[in-house]
Amino acid sequence: MTPILELENISKSFPGVKALDNVHFSMEAGEVHALLGENGAGKSTLIKIISGVHKPDTGVIRWEGQPTVFNNPREAQARGVATIYQELSLYPELTVAENIFMGHAPKRSLGPLKVIDWNAINTRALELLHSLNIHDMDVSRKVGTLNVGNRQRVEIAKALSINARVLIMDEPTAALTEADVERLFGIVRILKQRGVAIIYISHRLQEVFELADRVTVLRDGQYVNTKPVSETTEPELVSMMVGRTIDNLFPKLTSNPGKTVLEVRNLNRGSTTRNVSFTVRAGEIVGMAGLVGSGRSETAQVIFGIAPADSGEILVDGQRVNIKSAGQAVKLGLAYVPEDRGTQGLIKQMNIRENASLAVLKALSRASFINFNGERKLATDAIQQMSIRAYSAEQVVNKLSGGNQQKVVISKWLASKPKLLIMDEPTRGIDVGAKSEIHRLMSELAVQQGLAVLMISSELPEVLGMSDRVLVMREGRIAAEFTREEATQERVVTAMMSEAVKVE
Numbered sequence: 393m394t395p396i397l398e399l400e401n402i403s404k405s406f407p408g409v410k411a412l413d414n415v416h417f418s419m420e421a422g423e424v425h426a427l428l429g430e431n432g433a434g435k436s437t438l439i440k441i442i443s444g445v446h447k448p449d450t451g452v453i454r455w456e457g458q459p460t461v462f463n464n465p466r467e468a469q470a471r472g473v474a475t476i477y478q479e480l481s482l483y484p485e486l487t488v489a490e491n492i493f494m495g496h497a498p499k500r501s502l503g504p505l506k507v508i509d510w511n512a513i514n515t516r517a518l519e520l521l522h523s524l525n526i527h528d529m530d531v532s533r534k535v536g537t538l539n540v541g542n543r544q545r546v547e548i549a550k551a552l553s554i555n556a557r558v559l560i561m562d563e564p565t566a567a568l569t570e571a572d573v574e575r576l577f578g579i580v581r582i583l584k585q586r587g588v589a590i591i592y593i594s595h596r597l598q599e600v601f602e603l604a605d606r607v608t609v610l611r612d613g614q615y616v617n618t619k620p621v622s623e624t625t626e627p628e629l630v631s632m633m634v635g636r637t638i639d640n641l642f643p644k645l646t647s648n649p650g651k652t653v654l655e656v657r658n659l660n661r662g663s664t665t666r667n668v669s670f671t672v673r674a675g676e677i678v679g680m681a682g683l684v685g686s687g688r689s690e691t692a693q694v695i696f697g698i699a700p701a702d703s704g705e706i707l708v709d710g711q712r713v714n715i716k717s718a719g720q721a722v723k724l725g726l727a728y729v730p731e732d733r734g735t736q737g738l739i740k741q742m743n744i745r746e747n748a749s750l751a752v753l754k755a756l757s758r759a760s761f762i763n764f765n766g767e768r769k770l771a772t773d774a775i776q777q778m779s780i781r782a783y784s785a786e787q788v789v790n791k792l793s794g795g796n797q798q799k800v801v802i803s804k805w806l807a808s809k810p811k812l813l814i815m816d817e818p819t820r821g822i823d824v825g826a827k828s829e830i831h832r833l834m835s836e837l838a839v840q841q842g843l844a845v846l847m848i849s850s851e852l853p854e855v856l857g858m859s860d861r862v863l864v865m866r867e868g869r870i871a872a873e874f875t876r877e878e879a880t881q882e883r884v885v886t887a888m889m890s891e892a893v894k895v896e
């Protein structure tokens with residue numbers, strides 16, 4: 393059978409980096425083909441070549457056996473290449489239906505004019521969603537009011553509103569809850585049955601085994617191998633990706649917690665933070681589990697001074713504090729790694745050196761000038777410690793791969809030498825090698841330097857693997873608390889889910 397799509401000897405360079413070097417790739421109809429590799433390996437670049445965003449420097453793309461050139465995304469779309477990028481691209485102010493048909497809305501004649509047919513848009517959007525087995529979405533609702541899982545379903549419907557033959561998904565599950573992941577897999581299986589070829593990028597290996605037929609691994613822009621999933625194993629894939637084996641994803645050291653660094657008493661804000669009380673001690677990692685929307689990030693933002701509390705007390709080192717801004721929180725020794733690296737964590741037009749030192753500028757600068765050498769040392773240390781893939785500390789952050797941007801955010805906050813570090817989904821979108829490094833660093837900072845860590849995570853193995861204590865939030869409240877010994881997967885999940893299990 394001729395593959396739908398074939399890439400041969402594809403190379404692509406950006407200033408200072410060869411992102412792809414002689415890469416091969418092929419897709420058959422009805423196949424789920426996983427694309428794996430470390431952060432910066434070239435995955436997003438490869439799919440941007442398939443979707444017409446980048447043109448390869450050398451190499452051939454064949455579409456149903458015929459050499460083809462995609463000059464821009466529209467030409468790729470016209471052939472049936474639909475793409476869901478790493479960063480979602482919906483308009484929050486428009487409705488579900490408007491987003492789905494953005495740019496190719498059905499039109500009707502009004503005298504000599506062609507006008508957008510609003511009724512048709514809503515009906516067609518509903519049909520499309522139904523064909524994906526999505527029956528619980530209001531198509532006239534503004535996308536900005538939807539949760540992440542639903543926004544992604546809209547994104548998929550939008551991608552499929554053209555007649556897709558190849559669907560590309562770049563880390564679709566990075567921001568999803570387990571329930572949403574299951575629904576996504578259901579949609580992928582429907583598409584597969586229809587003969588759509590799916591390219592699936594993920595850093596979660598178990599998903600590859602659950603979903604994919606074949607897997608291709610890239611390393612440092614080079615093609616490593618393509619294998620049927622049934623003929624490979626997780627350790628083999630890891631060593632293909634990183635060139636070595638990783639024995640421990642959760643290198644947790646035994647901790648000996650000291651005095652209480654953070655105490656929160658009866659904290660309230662709206663419906664997302666309700667009577668929240670807990671402590672975090674020096675040297676202790678407290679994991680915070682919960683469904684998306686349970687109020688974990690919102691509570692962290694109240695503590696960090698981003699959103700003011702309605703009532704309640706926050707104590708740092710036993711002293712009552714009144715934190716009104718993130719700047720005040722930093723002065724008190726708090727640091728916060730936000731979950732959304734794109735908008736909250738980085739100034740994307742600045743380079744790594746400038747970003748890495750943002751939180752510590754005060755300590756580095758004497759009088760009014762900034763200590764350039766200090767800044768540079770910070771950045772080069774971070775690049776080494778976290779193996780950030782960049783040609784130098786001067787590289788502008790928005791030219792880094794998604795996972796490498798996340799590493800810059802983390803190193804920025806570690807550099808501020810906080811007493812208390814709040815990490816929100818610290819390893820989302822991070823490759824296995826770097827994930828184990830970040831966990832090791834977190835545990836070392838806690839045990840050796842007495843750092844208090846509050847870690848919000850939707851990945852249960854991470855919560856169970858790294859936490860000394862586990863808090864579970866549900867509907868804005870602390871629903872349960874477990875010691876490391878008590879915290880089993882079953883107990884934590886039960887506490888996350890019980891009572892109202894809501895769709896939205």
Ligand SMILES: Nc1ncnc2c1ncn2[C@@H]1O[C@H](COP(=O)(O)OP(=O)(O)OP(=O)(O)O)[C@@H](O)[C@H]1O
Pocket residue numbers: 406407409410411429430431432433434435436437438478781782791792793794795796821
């Ligand atoms: N527009 C660009 N300009 C300059 N360099 C770029 C650009 N896009 C990507 N790169 C570089 O190309 C390399 C590959 O990046 P790519 O985004 O393809 O990685 P990735 O495999 O998708 O990683 P991740 O898992 O972190 O998303 C990286 O070194 C990145 O910095």
Ligand SMILES: [Mg+2]
Pocket residue numbers: 435436437478562793794795
């Ligand atoms: Mg990427």
